[in-house]
Amino acid sequence: MTHIPVFLTAEKHHILIVGATSAAMAKVALFLNTGIRITLVGHGTQEAASAAGLTDDITGNAALSVQDRPFTNDDLNDKTLVYIGVEDDITEERVLRLATTRKMSVNVIDKPAKSNFITPAQFARGPLQVAFSSGGVAPVFVRRLRSSLERLLPPSLGVLAAAAGNVRGRIKTLIPDGTRRRLFWDRLYDNAGTYADMNQNDVEKLVVEAARNHRVGATVGQVQLVGAGPGDPDLLTIKAHRALQQADVIVYDRLVSRDVLSLARRDADLIFVGKREGEHGVGQEGIHEILIREALAGRRVVRLKGGDPLLFARAGEELDALRKEDIHVEIVPGISAFQGIAASAQIPMTDRAHSSSLTLVTGHLQDGAFKDWARLSGEGQTLAIYMGVKGAPRISAGLIGEGVASNTPVAVVENGTRANERRFYGTLETLPDVVSENAVKSPALLLIGDVVQCARDLNLNEYEPLLQAVSA
Numbered sequence: 473m474t475h476i477p478v479f480l481t482a483e484k485h486h487i488l489i490v491g492a493t494s495a496a497m498a499k500v501a502l503f504l505n506t507g508i509r510i511t512l513v514g515h516g517t518q519e520a521a522s523a524a525g526l527t528d529d530i531t532g533n534a535a536l537s538v539q540d541r542p543f544t545n546d547d548l549n550d551k552t553l554v555y556i557g558v559e560d561d562i563t564e565e566r567v568l569r570l571a572t573t574r575k576m577s578v579n580v581i582d583k584p585a586k587s588n589f590i591t592p593a594q595f596a597r598g599p600l601q602v603a604f605s606s607g608g609v610a611p612v613f614v615r616r617l618r619s620s621l622e623r624l625l626p627p628s629l630g631v632l633a634a635a636a637g638n639v640r641g642r643i644k645t646l647i648p649d650g651t652r653r654r655l656f657w658d659r660l661y662d663n664a665g666t667y668a669d670m671n672q673n674d675v676e677k678l679v680v681e682a683a684r685n686h687r688v689g690a691t692v693g694q695v696q697l698v699g700a701g702p703g704d705p706d707l708l709t710i711k712a713h714r715a716l717q718q719a720d721v722i723v724y725d726r727l728v729s730r731d732v733l734s735l736a737r738r739d740a741d742l743i744f745v746g747k748r749e750g751e752h753g754v755g756q757e758g759i760h761e762i763l764i765r766e767a768l769a770g771r772r773v774v775r776l777k778g779g780d781p782l783l784f785a786r787a788g789e790e791l792d793a794l795r796k797e798d799i800h801v802e803i804v805p806g807i808s809a810f811q812g813i814a815a816s817a818q819i820p821m822t823d824r825a826h827s828s829s830l831t832l833v834t835g836h837l838q839d840g841a842f843k844d845w846a847r848l849s850g851e852g853q854t855l856a857i858y859m860g861v862k863g864a865p866r867i868s869a870g871l872i873g874e875g876v877a878s879n880t881p882v883a884v885v886e887n888g889t890r891a892n893e894r895r896f897y898g899t900l901e902t903l904p905d906v907v908s909e910n911a912v913k914s915p916a917l918l919l920i921g922d923v924v925q926c927a928r929d930l931n932l933n934e935y936e937p938l939l940q941a942v943s944a
């Protein structure tokens with residue numbers, strides 16, 4: 473480690489910023505309204521401040537003194553930190569030498585080798601402050617990290633954290649049990665968005681009210697049913713990402729990609745409940761037992777499902793089982809396979825020239841399966857068929873049997889949105905061959921309808937035969 477992170481107590485420090493450059497003004501803007509005293513010195517500082525849009529901030533600001541004149545040695549008196557943001561090397565060297573002789577903390581802006589401290593990338597949410605540094609080695613990475621964390625922590629978190637600090641004692645009286653109290657705070661911070669645009673007083677009242685309700689008939693357990701999306705981790709929602717990073721236990725199945733799982737907290741327990749080839753898996757009842765057991769043990773449980781958790785995912789049964797145990801459930805939606813695949817193949821699913829409806833269907837042709845092909849055969853329909861690989865011949869025959877044109881375009885997309893995505897095209901008639909000749913495996917989605925001809929691949933020569941078939 474080359475640098476040591478510390479947080480300075482703002483009211484006990486006084487910063488000197490030397491220079492009338494935009495870099496110097498950026499430092500002024502960074503520290504304005506933090507409670508720290510700032511003296512800005514340099515010829516042309518008034519003009520530079522107004523060019524940086526700071527005029528309103530500095531007028532009448534008791535914590536900031538702007539001295540529009542050259543630096544003098546006495547400017548260093550009573551200051552603890554110095555930032556140098558000048559354009560001429562002679563002044564830079566002079567201020568640096570004088571400050572170093574006095575053993576002060578000096579930062580020559582954008583010149584870490586000359587500085588004895590650096591300013592981290594940072595952002596704040598009320599009393600919560602987050603600062604990052606790579607010791608100057610990877611600034612771009614640090615910027616990316618900051619922006620992803622900024623997105624994870626909603627702005628309303630600041631007001632909530634300040635309010636929580638004020639009512640902490642009352643909450644302890646209302647919820648004396650430590651585990652329940654921790655869960656109460658967890659849930660509160662999860663829902664920070666609820667407190668957006670409220671003033672702190674109102675938030676304090678609501679937090680106390682929530683604690684009262686939490687005490688009455690409170691349950692310990694909580695489960696989030698989270699949509700993992702079709703595979704590309706960039707397609708996770710911010711809320712799903714946050715849930716993954718907070719979960720103590722993640723119960724996941726086969727469709728959840730490794731890339732998504734790798735976003736879980738390092739010490740989280742990952743429990744696989746899918747079926748592997750030739751194995752039975754724990755079964756739906758087994759999944760309920762695990763969810764209930766972990767939630768009642770006071771752990772934060774994420775039930776992670778591929779795509780959207782409410783589409784073809786047996787969420788209803790899990791919700792019933794959890795509600796029976798009075799376990800708090802939250803649903804975090806995900807991008808379903810049809811959406812991810814429509815995006816990667818660039819198929820406008822309800823393109824008005826071709827389609828006025830989109831139907832999501834399971835192609836699972838066992839027990840209680842959908843066999844009413846007549847209902848799916850109307851004009852101008854787009855069908856997205858999940859779990860339809862094995863049943864492709866029956867789906868093809870069923871739809872053609874109900875009068876759907878045999879040259880209706882079809883896309884078959886395997887491992888949609890993942891690095892190993894494969895896309896194939898054909899017609900309703902050739903669908904079974906497309907699946908068997910390319911040895912398409914699950915997970916794969918079938919898209920059927922005239923909109924498929926808008927797919928980006930269909931401009932390519934290799935799909936000429938399909939285009940001909942479609943226009944025949």
Ligand SMILES: C[S@@+](CC[C@H](N)C(=O)[O-])C[C@H]1O[C@@H](n2cnc3c(N)ncnc32)[C@H](O)[C@@H]1O
Nearest residue numbers: 702779780783808809858859887888915916917
């Ligand atoms: C049990 S369903 C789950 C659907 C999921 N809840 C959703 O909203 O996408 C499983 C089926 O979804 C489709 N599927 C899920 N992820 C997919 C992917 N990455 N590529 C292609 N099809 C996918 C396949 O048809 C697969 O057989």
